Amino acid sequence: MTSTSRLSGLRDLPVADRRRRIQDSTGVGPEALAALDPAHGLQVEQADHLIENVIGVMGIPVGLATNFTINGRDVLIPMATEEASVVAAASNAARIARVLGGFHTSSTEPLMQAQIQVLDVVDPEGGRARLLESRQEIIDLANEQDPILVRFGGGVRDLLVRLVPSPVQTYVVAHLVVDVRDAMGANAVNTMAEAVATRVGEIAGGRPLLRILTNKADRRITRARAVFDAESLGGPQVVDDLVHAGALAQADPYRAATHNKGIMNGISAVVLATGNDTRAVEAGAHSHAIGPDGRYTSLSRFEKDADGNLVGFLELPMPVGLVGGATKAHPVARSALAILGVGTAQELADVVVATGLAQNLAAMRALATEGIQRGHMSLHARNIAVTAGATGDEVPQVVARLISDKAIRAEHAQQVLAELRSAR
Known part of the structure; x- marks a missing residue:
């Protein structure tokens, strides 16, 4: 603590x-x-x-x-x-x-989502309705894939279905909303999406294609x-x-x-x-x-x-x-x-x-x-000094000179370092 x-x-x-x-x-x-x-x-x-x-x-x-x-x-x-x-x-x-x-x-809550894209649905609105009517069946099938997550209080919380128009066709896109507990959740939701994709396609009346999480984690x-x-x-x-x-x-x-x-x-x-x-x-x-x-x-x-x-x-x-x-x-x-x-x-x-x-x-x-450069370049001067070859107690001495001269450049650092070493 x-x-x-x-x-x-x-x-x-x-x-x-x-x-x-x-x-x-x-x-x-x-x-x-x-x-x-x-x-x-x-x-x-x-x-x-x-x-x-x-x-x-x-x-x-x-x-x-x-x-x-x-x-x-x-x-x-x-x-x-x-x-x-x-x-x-x-x-x-x-x-x-x-x-x-x-x-x-x-x-x-720690909710992540996975998407299942369904192609070639003749009646997209009907496909969406059928999926929502089968909500519990799909949720149960998804939860079967990760009993440990469910045991720890996680699992699928909801099924959402969107219609996404594109230049090619209107896709039916199902979302599994999953409480992933203390995991980032990608593996859990991807596994669930792949497991339910075939059934989602059957219910919607189309062919499932993509089944993967979305990184737009707005829940x-x-x-x-x-x-x-x-x-x-x-x-x-x-x-x-x-x-x-x-x-x-x-x-x-x-x-x-x-x-x-x-x-x-x-x-x-x-x-x-x-x-x-x-x-x-x-x-x-x-x-x-x-x-x-x-x-x-x-x-x-x-x-x-x-x-x-x-x-x-x-x-x-x-x-x-x-x-x-x-x-x-x-x-x-x-x-x-x-x-x-x-x-x-x-x-x-x-x-x-x-x-x-x-x-x-x-x-x-x-x-x-003061402007971003003053503080940023003061710290950057250490990188320049080390790049120029300064070691040990040479680093702070070179840094001090670079800042004092207002010339935080590699060639100037090399010159300062050479002067320090020649003075020894």
């Missing part, structure tokens, strides 16, 4: 000392963190069982976002990302949200809210400017695309760290960003409350799980989940969406004040 996520000075410690701080704060043992060493993490032999034609393993840095309070619980959040400033930005936004209680979440929604203290943000003018920045993202798809990318910087980093499906989450998020009018818009909303503070809201589908897939097979994912201390898929979804809101606020604040 995390005692506090407020680990000030963590970035100034060596990696080994950071891990000891995490152990002291979370109670997670050193063996759980050992997987974060490349030598003890995902090995080629393990990777060979995860995907096909394995030739190696690619490393992604795993950082720890601090300062988060989510539904009254302090939590340290592992984030897997190669992009500089993401972890620091999320931690800083969480520190500001912490002043007024942190993040609060709500959610729907599996998680929402996060936070109040960001006006003084900590920089004052009333900053709050007003942030409201304007959020309003542009709502109104303009060109701004919304980058605005939502900032949200996904945080979300995808946590999803990846926990061994979940980043592509499924991203697909669901961006499809959710298309409003009722068919226009792409921002996933988040911002407004000013009666006390002059900034209130942020984020809502999107969050199909993540704790069972199955890489969440159990990948040692780093197991380590990340141990650090998070989550017990259900919904608790994990809460963490993911809260991180997305924090990341969003941090990016907007940078844009509305």
Whole structure:
């Protein structure tokens, strides 16, 4: 159980000392963190069982976002990302949200859907009606495919049938709505869809073709809210400017695309760290960003409350799980989940969406004040220094010069490094 996520000075410690701080704060043992060493993490032999034609393993840095309070619980959040400033930005936004209680979440049930496409139905309206009349038969047949899921309280909750006109013909499309409990759910709903497809085709009077889940998981929604203290943000003018920045993202798809990318910087980093499906989450998020009018818009909303503070809201589908897939097979994912201390898929979804809101606020604040490049490029300077060949105590010295000279470029880093070494 995390005692506090407020680990000030963590970035100034060596990696080994950071891990000891995490152990002291979370109670997670050193063996759980050992997987974060490349030598003890995902090995080629393990990777060979995860995907096909394995030739190696690619490393992604795993950082720890601090300062988060989510539904009254302090939590340290592992984030897997190669992009500089993401972890620091999320931690800083969480520190500001912490002043007024942190993040609060709500959610729907963990419902996923599978589609069965039926072709060549002479009477599509009649086919739809026949399927709905056979609703219980189809639900029972689907539930027979996963008795364990049913035993744990999950299973098919409904059968929906849509008529989808296309340039070729009108398709009858049946949807199985399935409570997948603590799984992401793709395997469960796909198995069910394949099992009932033949019978669905017979009842509808056509030929079944596609039978697969939809990543438009709009029945599996998680929402996060936070109040960001006006003084900590920089004052009333900053709050007003942030409201304007959020309003542009709502109104303009060109701004919304980058605005939502900032949200996904945080979300995808946590999803990846926990061994979940980043592509499924991203697909669901961006499809959710298309409003009722068919226009792409921002996933988040911002407004000013009666006390002059900034209130942020984020809502999107969050199909993540704790069972199955890489969440159990990948040692780093197991380590990340141990650090998070989550017990259900919904608790994990809460963490993911809260991180997305924090990341969003941090990016907007940078844009509305100093500009995105100052903070981003300061951190990027470390990458440039290392690429130039700096090691050990050379890195901070090169970084300091790059920032001081306002020239964060590879050739300048090489020049600075050469000067340092020649001076020794």
